Amino acid sequence: MSDPFEDLLRRWLRDRGGTDHAALQALAGNVAALPPRRRRTASPIAAAAAVILALGLGALALAPRFGSAMASPSASVPVPPDPAAFVGDPRLTRCGATPETAIDAFEMRHARDYRLHLPAMGLSPELDVDGPAFVVVYRGVQPFATTGGAGASGATPAPPRATPEPGTHDVCVLMGPDPATAELNVYENVDISGLTVTVASLESTPGPPSVEPSAPDVGPSSPTPEPAPAWAGDARIVLECDGSRVDLGREAQPNPDETQSDTPDGAVQIMIERGWALRLPVPRTGLVSTIVVDGADLFVYRVDGRGRVRAAVAVVRRQLGPDPVWVVGSVASCDPAEFDAMTTSGANAFGIWSDATGQPVKPSVLSATPDCYRGTQVRYQGRLYVRSPYGGVDPSQTDTTWAANVAIPRTAIATPYRSGDQRLFLAADGRAIYVVVGTLAERLPHVRGEEVLRTDCN
Amino acid sequence: MEAVLDVSPPSLAVLVAAARRGERDAFRTLVEPDLAAALGTARIVTRSDADASDAVQEALLSAWRGLDGLREPEAFRAWFRRHVVRAALRAASRRGRVVELDVGTAAPDGALDRAVEERTLARAFDRLDARDRLLLTLHHFWGLPIAETAAHLGIPEGTVKSRVHYAMDRLRAAFAAEERR
Numbered sequence: 001m002s003d004p005f006e007d008l009l010r011r012w013l014r015d016r017g018g019t020d021h022a023a024l025q026a027l028a029g030n031v032a033a034l035p036p037r038r039r040r041t042a043s044p045i046a047a048a049a050a051v052i053l054a055l056g057l058g059a060l061a062l063a064p065r066f067g068s069a070m071a072s073p074s075a076s077v078p079v080p081p082d083p084a085a086f087v088g089d090p091r092l093t094r095c096g097a098t099p100e101t102a103i104d105a106f107e108m109r110h111a112r113d114y115r116l117h118l119p120a121m122g123l124s125p126e127l128d129v130d131g132p133a134f135v136v137v138y139r140g141v142q143p144f145a146t147t148g149g150a151g152a153s154g155a156t157p158a159p160p161r162a163t164p165e166p167g168t169h170d171v172c173v174l175m176g177p178d179p180a181t182a183e184l185n186v187y188e189n190v191d192i193s194g195l196t197v198t199v200a201s202l203e204s205t206p207g208p209p210s211v212e213p214s215a216p217d218v219g220p221s222s223p224t225p226e227p228a229p230a231w232a233g234d235a236r237i238v239l240e241c242d243g244s245r246v247d248l249g250r251e252a253q254p255n256p257d258e259t260q261s262d263t264p265d266g267a268v269q270i271m272i273e274r275g276w277a278l279r280l281p282v283p284r285t286g287l288v289s290t291i292v293v294d295g296a297d298l299f300v301y302r303v304d305g306r307g308r309v310r311a312a313v314a315v316v317r318r319q320l321g322p323d324p325v326w327v328v329g330s331v332a333s334c335d336p337a338e339f340d341a342m343t344t345s346g347a348n349a350f351g352i353w354s355d356a357t358g359q360p361v362k363p364s365v366l367s368a369t370p371d372c373y374r375g376t377q378v379r380y381q382g383r384l385y386v387r388s389p390y391g392g393v394d395p396s397q398t399d400t401t402w403a404a405n406v407a408i409p410r411t412a413i414a415t416p417y418r419s420g421d422q423r424l425f426l427a428a429d430g431r432a433i434y435v436v437v438g439t440l441a442e443r444l445p446h447v448r449g450e451e452v453l454r455t456d457c458n
Numbered sequence: 459m460e461a462v463l464d465v466s467p468p469s470l471a472v473l474v475a476a477a478r479r480g481e482r483d484a485f486r487t488l489v490e491p492d493l494a495a496a497l498g499t500a501r502i503v504t505r506s507d508a509d510a511s512d513a514v515q516e517a518l519l520s521a522w523r524g525l526d527g528l529r530e531p532e533a534f535r536a537w538f539r540r541h542v543v544r545a546a547l548r549a550a551s552r553r554g555r556v557v558e559l560d561v562g563t564a565a566p567d568g569a570l571d572r573a574v575e576e577r578t579l580a581r582a583f584d585r586l587d588a589r590d591r592l593l594l595t596l597h598h599f600w601g602l603p604i605a606e607t608a609a610h611l612g613i614p615e616g617t618v619k620s621r622v623h624y625a626m627d628r629l630r631a632a633f634a635a636e637e638r639r
Binding site for chain 1: 480482485486489490493494495497498499501502507510511514515518519522529575576579580583594595598599613614615616617619620621622623624626629630633
């Protein structure tokens, strides 16, 4: 039956969003003025071979650490899952449920523990928050069916479902302590096998590893396949921060659907190239892949600093079609200050540099931002330089070319700035800066103009 | 003998391939079917004609630049709409709560009641946050399938339904409040 208010809304939206022919023509005309496209060159994944070699090694090294994390429980409140225990509870109402329409209802101390409670549930980064949550498993289909509207696209709304898919249930997860303001997430066709109400919650920041993380003296054997652990896909679990980990927030997590790749390192590559790492203090270099549990469909790309895991990217396998794909499930990071100086990240794209007195260089003197193609744009004394080991920069934009190992010109001028063993030199003619280690230097060309134009970056 | 002229339109794959080679006409053919809805959606969400045009222009540019990232040419339209949604949200967040649209425009048929009702609705709609505005616009104006809306917003399909439900509740409440003013 037609809802008069929805009809009014649709009518008003049609008026408000009505076609402005002049603006439309202008936009269509602007297509002709789009800048020329430059074809993307394939970005090699240099670490691919190392990834394979690393398989298995880190498995044995990391497994005890997970065990350690899991062994530090913070017990959830043992409330029975019977919905009748929550009669009159406003959370049940927010989920649109009653004791009759729900088969399970329970509290989670931390929303992020959802895969401990529902181990077969798919990855849901939006639940990756520390706050409490309330879960309802509906008996039938979830109650928030919408009427749908015949809008501008002319798409035909999907017919309402009569029942969830066989073997699954719809689930409501209400996040937040206040039922009135808690954020509602509703999932359809969730496999609730293994549902557990009382779990050992994962601590936010695991303590030091109980076993030293040195690689055991074993070859890349194939461990016995195991089922996916409940924490699969949660990159935070592997962190070993000295301080607190960075709260990246839900919004900063990559959308798994946009990182699909045939290989785990391909998914990481996409994540970096498409820009998530640009906003995140997650390293863009130094990522080493480690298979955690063979058969668990989970890889963790980790970055070590001072002997501990400082950042991680969890890559999980999904069976979306006949062939499996890999997607980035989550990313997690310690404070970038805990990275090694050479590690580049969204927050620290050019390492950490200090002056002759050991004081950090002011950003107004030397700063950097990562860009796509795993490149880095460096601004030194107001001029722009670019590190572009994977190409993607039109040579006409730069005064010279990027090069990894060149001799330092005799005329280059030493600056007082250092980063570990690296020293920064400036070409006498200003056409490049040099990052010098020993007798070899990496040359970063000066960019003409105020920006590096990488037209194929998303 | 009659000559048979193949006038069938080029497939999305052909158009995407041409656009990737830098052919702007092909790109225009790809985006034109969605341009009006894109502009309308951006107009509603940003509440500004100028911002709406900017947002769609931004979406055009980002889609043009990002064509190599499109894995399935057949999914071009949904992929382009995603660029529009993001650009509109960015524009809305940059703009804050400034309203430029002329919400006082009378209904075409001049019916006073309807004009008053729509003006009230406009004020109520303006009370919603950008996320609610976008959700209702995608659902009730653009008419996107739930699955595509979920993909655009990075939330589960069930959550789209519940959020539409609650956004409508909030809109009704805001409408009632505006009526009492």
